[in-house]
Amino acid sequence: MRPKAKNKKFKILLLQLHGIDLLLTRNTPLNMPFAAGYLKAMLYKEGLLDEVDVEILDLNKTPLPGNARLVDLIVSRSPDLLGLTLFSFNSIQSLYIAENVKRRLPGLKVIVGGPEVTAETSYILNNPVVDIGCIGQGEVTFVQIVKDIMKNKSGYADIKGIFYKRSDRVNITPSREPIRELDSVPSPYIEGFINLNDYITAFIETYRGCYFKCTYCSYNKPYGYFSANRVQEEIEFLKQNGIKKIYFIDSNFILSPVFYDACERIIRLNTHNDLEFYADISVEHLDDKKADLLKACNFKGVEAGLQTINPATLKNIGRPLLNAEKFKKGIRLLTERKISCAVSVMIGLPQDTLKDIRKTAGFLRESKVGSALAQLLQVFPGTRIRREAKKYGIKYQRKPPYLMIESPYISKGEIKKAVGLYRNASVKQCNVGIFFSYSFCNFPLSLENKGRKKTSGETGLLDSGINKVIIELNEHLPLVKLGEKISRLAQQPFTIWFKASYLQKYLTPIKSFLSHIKKDNPFLVWNVVLETDGVVSFDIIEEIKKSVKAKENLSSDGCFLLEPLSVYIVCEKNREKGSSSLFKKLAPDAKFYCPLNISAADCWENKLDDILKEKGYAGVLMDFDKTLELSFIIRTLKTAIKRTRAQNKTMLFRNIAVYCLFSLIDQGQKNDNTSLIKPAPSRIIYINKDFNISSECLPDADAFLDLVEFQVKSLRALRKI
Template structure:
């Protein structure tokens, strides 16, 4: 019996942990793993699976791949009518009658919930070893009626074999994200999240997890992401794992965790600040909303002051990048309330701020009680909301404008100094900047076309020129500074129009009096050829002690490392040495 376990991942760099657990649990069978992306042509995926001549195919189903997976299954059933197709995963675990009806001609079985035992038993049945009524946790249509066998008891995670020891995975470990789980379940009851449905938290065997991580690092894994819903729910467990990873990590490895910010103990953060190498850890913290009433409605317990303490301590430590999440569209959070949420979280200065929109996931309390808040949402995955009793569709679109430019201008960190200035000194609040610019961006049609790096600068310049013209001189100077310091090589053609300025005299002055640009620049001891070949010189206007001052910015790109060094000096400093 030729069996294939397949998944359509969101991106190539992702891997699917579920199908690896299933293969490990059914090790007595010959099972091939097949991974694609949702952007691959459906015909190409189907053709590749067809070439494997499978008798059985199992698909791992999530909100991001269910529609594409169904298309593949439909096509396979047409060209291989005898094939047995199994769907499993969180997307098809809930509303099983709906899925059985919709997939009547496309899938033969649905594995409901945790799949290791059920999938193995289903293969036992298909290979003739057991009767169908001995298969637990599987749904199917028999004579047009739903047949769902009782689910097995929750798996003792300590008994599961490792999903990481397949030789065929080794070649790609360095190039892709490796997902690891050390626990299943979540202690919280957030009504928008599937994790709220399972009661309690179960843990894998600690030493086995450590051995898996050692194996993964030894064979090249560089990005290891823990998928535990709340990695730090047990302080002692989290500390043990942090200590292990600090002591045994290999250079270049990065570990990512989903952290609940308001329960993180200060002494744990202090330990990480004192002992963790910079860049080893990355935290993802779901804030979602700072509106207390909204959090109460979705049964989300959150102490924002303690969360702020955690984020601030981590940021001050300078060792760990933080990714903070927001959700627009939660109950009773209107446009103004969400604006406050955004500003509250943006003020914390996370390295990345993810703005997402509520998805009404099957099985969640929020979807079951959607009428309470007049939710209107997409019929098909990802079930994103279109409106509710607090947000109109116009409001949703406006917030999407914010999301678009937030991703390009903050999360990509192309213009950090510029954006900081605009969000703190020019616009009333950070949200106002991103909203005004995002709406302008959409009105210009830029959201429908591609862009190069230089385009990001030119478009921001155009927006500021039209909306905040009085700030343009200093904004332009900061944009030039951001542009020059983010490059790893001397830019060939900067984004700004060529300045009609002859810097020859100033270059001569820098050669004869390099101290004008500071001791560090003087210590470089640059010759004339090096100065002209490896530097960029621009002028600008900035405010010093409340007065506008003309300044020069010199960017030197080290030909050995490519790293830029920036030197700033005023026109007055040059005047003390020459009549330049």
């Protein structure tokens, strides 16, 4: 440990990283540091906060720091102890961060906990950066660890439920009994240890563990529960503090020991349905009384795990056999009460063939299930199915996310076909990539002057993190030097937009620029935009992919690994012979968007139709002349949305105000309710050919108030049109 100044508190920093999959699949990641809140609450209960300064590094706010910036942020806090909550989706990245922090703070103690920490997770047990790991529930264990560290104890053998290092040897202590009376753990919400201002959705648990014994899960026994009174107190507190949605994270809410009592209390405190509720349930355990209670509480959606209808497979994985009639009745009860239900199925289970998976899909259609979610089997450490993988011939990834690869029952090709049963591309909706919205100026209002702005030189690059960089390329631009500066400032997700008439000419400096940033940010999520008047070759795409390719691809969408790179090409259709075949060749690796500038005099509808007919384009990048009236923009967007959606294509915008207007119109076309858009406070750098920062904008509160006023004005205009 580092020597401490007199009267200085022991500093603890707790961190739960996002998974890259969240950044790739959601506009606003939800990553509430629930476990960290419990740990701080227990230290508070034990009276340790007078001696210990505990900070929960809340990363739910966007933009999120990149790897290098996060390391710098943690080092600047100078903690004595870094606590990491590890899941399969964030563990490798978390350990990378810890390694780089500890290199600069050599006296730092690193403690890990969470579902990924087991006695069988060897890459964590043997990682030299980890000092201690909590196996199982961590609230009581963590308090004991902190007390022993503060007493400068050299060993931790008397603490149950941990592993620790001594003389480079990993020691695992006997397991700890789970907490039965969970009310003994203070609420992190009520004690104020989670900042609810950053969330509209919160989590609540009424019990821990699970009544099922699925072999692919290690959470397969009930541990303890919270009282209905505690549940009520938390819900009341969350409601008073602006939370609108609550998700019960129990393994099966309707089997909770306090289900009936909790529901009756919710009904009394949610008389005006100000709160919406969501939960995981088992449909077969649903009856009329339980369904009525869910409706009366204002449950809007539930998720149910079916996995398969194959009796042999269900027996192999330790799940009860399906009662088809009860399942169908449960779906009907939910449908009648207008509670949406998403049913999850698992691909790759023992003895479940493609034929069996098709039968399961047919059963879901027959049961009139509204939504089905497919997930590939994950072979987690510490589970029975991992121990039996060899018996069933299951091949799987040895590192997170542990996806199964193939088995004697289902081949790689059949896995893709099985996933395709649940992912129908024809129902994919148009969406908007807000990372394109880099302009806070021009039509329809100027926000740039309301934010912090610099107009020349490169000193502005060093002020804070950067989300988006737009660069007009020329041969004199010092891209390598620029990449070195930006590498420690990049934030998640990171967009780099290159503009040039002929991109091939700048390929070498582009690669160097990207490589510098990637070196310090190996887990960065990239959006690379190439805007050009010329032709984009296959070689350019391949070289860019190599420059930013992650060392390990560790994220998935539940079925397939996700590539943390999206390439977008903005260009006019090339009329030369062979351009269509080039589009087709590049389509798997990049998305093409055609720029469309609209003025009142334009025959824009014909131009849009021509773009949408071109199979090579994913959509259109739309700009509006700044002199246009708001009413004209609204009518244009309404028409354009219908046409692009009919062709299953997307619309993107440079101007953030136009993006917000588009979103308001899009919401109104889908339902009667519209809500104002709150874009992430992105920092955007525009570097012109003379290496001047012609636009650097970090919008302040006044700028976003202007944006809200514009949206209110737009809503009024929408009602008139």
